[in-house]
Amino acid sequence: MSEKKIPYKIYLEESEMPKQWYNVRADMKNKPAPLLNPATLKPMTAEELGAVFCKELVNQELDDTNPYIDIPEEIRDFYKMYRPSPLVRAYCLEKKLGTPAKIYYKFEGNNTSGSHKLNSAIAQAYYAKKQGLKGVTTETGAGQWGTALSMACAYFDLDCKVYMVKVSYEQKPFRREVMRTYGASVTPSPSDTTEVGRKILAEHPGTTGSLGCAISEAVEAATTREGYRYVLGSVLNQVLLHQSVIGLETKTALDKYDITPDIIIGCAGGGSNLGGLISPFMGEKLRGEKDYHFIAVEPASCPSFTRGRYAYDFCDTGRVCPLSKMYTLGSGFIPSANHAGGLRYHGMSSTLSQLYDDGLMEARSVEQTAVFEAAEQFARIEGILPAPESAHAIRVAIDEAMKCKETGEEKTIVFGLTGTGYFDMVAYEKFNNGEMTDYIPTDEDLAAGFAGLPKVE
Amino acid sequence: MSEKKIPYKIYLEESEMPKQWYNVRADMKNKPAPLLNPATLKPMTAEELGAVFCKELVNQELDDTNPYIDIPEEIRDFYKMYRPSPLVRAYCLEKKLGTPAKIYYKFEGNNTSGSHKLNSAIAQAYYAKKQGLKGVTTETGAGQWGTALSMACAYFDLDCKVYMVKVSYEQKPFRREVMRTYGASVTPSPSDTTEVGRKILAEHPGTTGSLGCAISEAVEAATTREGYRYVLGSVLNQVLLHQSVIGLETKTALDKYDITPDIIIGCAGGGSNLGGLISPFMGEKLRGEKDYHFIAVEPASCPSFTRGRYAYDFCDTGRVCPLSKMYTLGSGFIPSANHAGGLRYHGMSSTLSQLYDDGLMEARSVEQTAVFEAAEQFARIEGILPAPESAHAIRVAIDEAMKCKETGEEKTIVFGLTGTGYFDMVAYEKFNNGEMTDYIPTDEDLAAGFAGLPKVE
Numbered sequence: 076m077s078e079k080k081i082p083y084k085i086y087l088e089e090s091e092m093p094k095q096w097y098n099v100r101a102d103m104k105n106k107p108a109p110l111l112n113p114a115t116l117k118p119m120t121a122e123e124l125g126a127v128f129c130k131e132l133v134n135q136e137l138d139d140t141n142p143y144i145d146i147p148e149e150i151r152d153f154y155k156m157y158r159p160s161p162l163v164r165a166y167c168l169e170k171k172l173g174t175p176a177k178i179y180y181k182f183e184g185n186n187t188s189g190s191h192k193l194n195s196a197i198a199q200a201y202y203a204k205k206q207g208l209k210g211v212t213t214e215t216g217a218g219q220w221g222t223a224l225s226m227a228c229a230y231f232d233l234d235c236k237v238y239m240v241k242v243s244y245e246q247k248p249f250r251r252e253v254m255r256t257y258g259a260s261v262t263p264s265p266s267d268t269t270e271v272g273r274k275i276l277a278e279h280p281g282t283t284g285s286l287g288c289a290i291s292e293a294v295e296a297a298t299t300r301e302g303y304r305y306v307l308g309s310v311l312n313q314v315l316l317h318q319s320v321i322g323l324e325t326k327t328a329l330d331k332y333d334i335t336p337d338i339i340i341g342c343a344g345g346g347s348n349l350g351g352l353i354s355p356f357m358g359e360k361l362r363g364e365k366d367y368h369f370i371a372v373e374p375a376s377c378p379s380f381t382r383g384r385y386a387y388d389f390c391d392t393g394r395v396c397p398l399s400k401m402y403t404l405g406s407g408f409i410p411s412a413n414h415a416g417g418l419r420y421h422g423m424s425s426t427l428s429q430l431y432d433d434g435l436m437e438a439r440s441v442e443q444t445a446v447f448e449a450a451e452q453f454a455r456i457e458g459i460l461p462a463p464e465s466a467h468a469i470r471v472a473i474d475e476a477m478k479c480k481e482t483g484e485e486k487t488i489v490f491g492l493t494g495t496g497y498f499d500m501v502a503y504e505k506f507n508n509g510e511m512t513d514y515i516p517t518d519e520d521l522a523a524g525f526a527g528l529p530k531v532e
Numbered sequence: 533m534s535e536k537k538i539p540y541k542i543y544l545e546e547s548e549m550p551k552q553w554y555n556v557r558a559d560m561k562n563k564p565a566p567l568l569n570p571a572t573l574k575p576m577t578a579e580e581l582g583a584v585f586c587k588e589l590v591n592q593e594l595d596d597t598n599p600y601i602d603i604p605e606e607i608r609d610f611y612k613m614y615r616p617s618p619l620v621r622a623y624c625l626e627k628k629l630g631t632p633a634k635i636y637y638k639f640e641g642n643n644t645s646g647s648h649k650l651n652s653a654i655a656q657a658y659y660a661k662k663q664g665l666k667g668v669t670t671e672t673g674a675g676q677w678g679t680a681l682s683m684a685c686a687y688f689d690l691d692c693k694v695y696m697v698k699v700s701y702e703q704k705p706f707r708r709e710v711m712r713t714y715g716a717s718v719t720p721s722p723s724d725t726t727e728v729g730r731k732i733l734a735e736h737p738g739t740t741g742s743l744g745c746a747i748s749e750a751v752e753a754a755t756t757r758e759g760y761r762y763v764l765g766s767v768l769n770q771v772l773l774h775q776s777v778i779g780l781e782t783k784t785a786l787d788k789y790d791i792t793p794d795i796i797i798g799c800a801g802g803g804s805n806l807g808g809l810i811s812p813f814m815g816e817k818l819r820g821e822k823d824y825h826f827i828a829v830e831p832a833s834c835p836s837f838t839r840g841r842y843a844y845d846f847c848d849t850g851r852v853c854p855l856s857k858m859y860t861l862g863s864g865f866i867p868s869a870n871h872a873g874g875l876r877y878h879g880m881s882s883t884l885s886q887l888y889d890d891g892l893m894e895a896r897s898v899e900q901t902a903v904f905e906a907a908e909q910f911a912r913i914e915g916i917l918p919a920p921e922s923a924h925a926i927r928v929a930i931d932e933a934m935k936c937k938e939t940g941e942e943k944t945i946v947f948g949l950t951g952t953g954y955f956d957m958v959a960y961e962k963f964n965n966g967e968m969t970d971y972i973p974t975d976e977d978l979a980a981g982f983a984g985l986p987k988v989e
Contacts, residue, residue, distance in 0.1 A: 082546040083612035089539040155540035156624065156915050167613065167687075185642045187917040187952070229912040230624075249706075249957035253917060255964045256908055451713055455686035458613050460644040460710060495644070497954045500706035507712045 101142035108400035157186040176479035190494030192223035195317035200227035209302035210234025214289030217416030218250030220308030225257035241284035287392025309345030318351025340490035342467035346424030369436035377410035380438035387531035405524030414502030558599035565857035614643040633936035645680035647951030652774035657684035666759035667691025671746030674873030675707030677765030682714035698741035721746040744849025766802030775808025797947035799924040803881030826893035834867035837895035844988035862981030871959035872920040
């Protein structure tokens with residue numbers, strides 16, 4: 076162990092920021108399975124993917140051999156406006172818990188989007204601009220991704236069309252207004268601006284929308300317009316690649332003080348944050364250089380790792396996207412009563428799914444009220460009001476620190492604090508009023524989701 | 533000028549953070565006038581003030597001779613959780629404006645309270661805890677101060693009673709829930725929990741409250757309870773003292789790179805941020821060591837510096853607090869139609885008022901729509917969505933940078949970016965929809981306010 080005094084916040088110098096993203100697939104012996112064309116069940120080609128996604132992003136999506144990919148200077152310059160993010164030593168939390176464990180968190184919430192999503196949004200906007208496109212389309216549920224993309228598009232002067240699930244559009248007007256302030260057009264989904272939207276409206280006149288429907292509208296809006304492409308904020312390999320900036324900075328900061336983590340914890344919805352945080356550490360593990368205990372934390376209400384199946388499935392409930400092999404609850408599975416909107420996804424990144432299937436990390440599911448108890452405790456002692464998503468990681472970090480208190484072990488725990496909860500106060504209000512409940516799907520609920528899995532050999 | 537490359541964000545090391553606050557009054561030849569007891573019109577004694585405020589804070593309030601006051605270690609430890617705040621070089625904004633000016637901003641919004649208010653809240657909570665008090669009371673309008681105080685009280689395990697103006701309580705439920713998450717009790721004001729509240733409710737049954745009424749309730753709640761004191765987030769000398777941490781960090785960061793600012797700009801409501809930012813620079817000016825051009829920016833709708841009178845007046849509309857000599861519009865002046873709640877105060881810090889009266893700084897008033905235009909431009913290019921209050925300073929910083937573009941001068945401009953606008957989206961929505969209007973009080977409006985000034989020799 077180092078003799079250097081560890082500050083509350085470890086900030087890197089600008090010159091220490093990563094100049095390349097790390098592509099964990101390059102070090103995986105078992106590569107993640109390719110995306111399949113749902114019509115032919117054959118791997119999607121670059122050309123097929125290029126009709127939906129930007130060209131350079133397709134290259135990144137398919138590249139499972141190059142370990143390092145240069146971060147263009149324009150993206151690094153944007154990163155410098157809000158990065159490096161601090162790696163914080165949770166001295167106050169450790170003291171409060173009375174644990175011998177050493178707790179660190181990488182805080183990604185210090186930017187207006189309020190989360191790590193901006194790391195990939197700016198990259199995707201950059202490649203769209205470089206390709207000479209006019210704009211991009213996307214969907215957003217809780218609104219973090221839509222906000223991040225709006226910010227990125229404003230910076231590069233790109234048009235940004237966001238399809239926002241209608242119920243969120245109405246219940247989260249502030250998120251909507253942040254996006255509009257950044258110049259994005261925000262359309263409640265389903266809408267009459269697309270064929271698929273009109274069809275859904277005709278069939279279900281009173282619907283408040285779903286993420287699946289919003290994806291379908293966003294994809295249609297991109298593919299039927301000259302000069303537009305569709306972009307996505309999680310799940311994809313390219314997103315994990317961009318998010319590796321989180322893990323790379325974390326590793327550099329730890330190395331500066333000769334700190335080796337024992338446990339690395341992240342919340343897992345589609346996998347963008349978890350994948351980004353653990354990538355460089357996982358690389359060391361894959362290459363046999365070091366060992367770490369990785370823990371993916373998911374909500375008990377949407378337990379794709381802990382209770383899902385490893386199978387080919389649609390990425391969207393609208394079934395317009397390619398098939399991905401992943402841990403999934405079935406694209407028809409509808410998770411209820413969970414406020415962590417960013418974790419309400421039926422599937423999981425195919426890269427993380429393969430790593431999990433290979434036994435390289437643990438997954439744990441936690442219940443909502445226990446998550447908010449951890450969120451409140453953390454807020455009161457460490458100051459930051461966490462996003463409900465991030466609080467899943469806090470819950471398990473505290474649990475592990477309390478185990479250390481019992482055993483006397485001085486483990487070093489690192490977790491990802493992906494964002495802030497300023498736009499999630501409806502959920503906090505429920506918790507403050509003692510009105511929050513837990514929800515765990517029954518085996519029957521899960522069976523119904525699995526029944527909808529496509530048949531792929 | 534230095535040859536060192538200036539990074540996007542200048543962060544100080546923990547060891548470079550200030551260990552003492554700077555008390556600008558010590559270097560003032562003309563001291564700010566003392567607070568007066570409204571009954572006797574004699575200066576308030578420490579004993580009289582001690583009935584309302586914590587003892588150590590009273591000492592700080594009255595101390596106009598000691599230039600440096602130690603920051604207790606417990607407060608410095610808390611500061612380390614969210615400070616040092618970055619001094620940001622606005623490279624992207626400069627490029628967009630095409631100005632030869634060099635623009636820097638000190639960003640105080642990277643904490644859950646969303647503003648600089650936490651710098652004084654933690655100090656006031658600390659001294660209350662040290663005095664063995666059970667809790668503190670305060671009022672809040674827009675909610676930034678109430679949030680900051682709730683966070684500080686949670687950290688020191690103090691009870692926190694916040695009287696929130698009823699209209700804000702109802703229209704800003706998210707702010708309320710943040711405070712509740714930190715364990716504060718939040719009461720809509722006027723309420724039936726105080727005598728003054730009951731009296732007002734009886735006289736005006738449908739009232740939605742006012743800051744003046746909330747102050748009166750908070751003061752009553754503190755002075756009629758064993759073990760409680762009242763705390764205030766702006767205007768007072770003690771608050772400016774605590775906020776000097778902003779200016780001290782700014783100066784250390786600039787000195788590291790041999791940068792000397794020409795112009796220093798801050799928004800001004802009660803004066804806490806402006807006073808804190810400029811204090812150490814003003815000290816140099818007062819001691820004849822250096823010269824700077826200071827600009828206080830206030831809303832045209834509430835122009836206490838630019839159109840107010842320098843006179844003794846009540847600090848609150850309820851007229852229960854001591855009299856302060858300050859630039860004021862009269863405690864009965866009600867500013868309308870301005871969304872920057874933090875700048876809707878009829879008076880001004882007595883320290884800043886004296887400095888302004890002595891010709892040591894300029895004041896400028898700006899209109900609301902022009903402020904939001906600057907806010908939107910700044911958000912899109914620098915990423916951060918500013919609080920409406922902070923955007924007043926952005927407006928003038930951009931104006932000054934554009935003057936440099938005309939003249940070709942390479943001036944160095946520093947401004948205070950006090951906070952984020954995440955809880956101000958109702959105002960942004962009005963702006964996005966083109967529904968925002970300006971309001972400038974007429975001379976008759978002002979005359980009505982001045983007519984209510986108390987007669988003090």
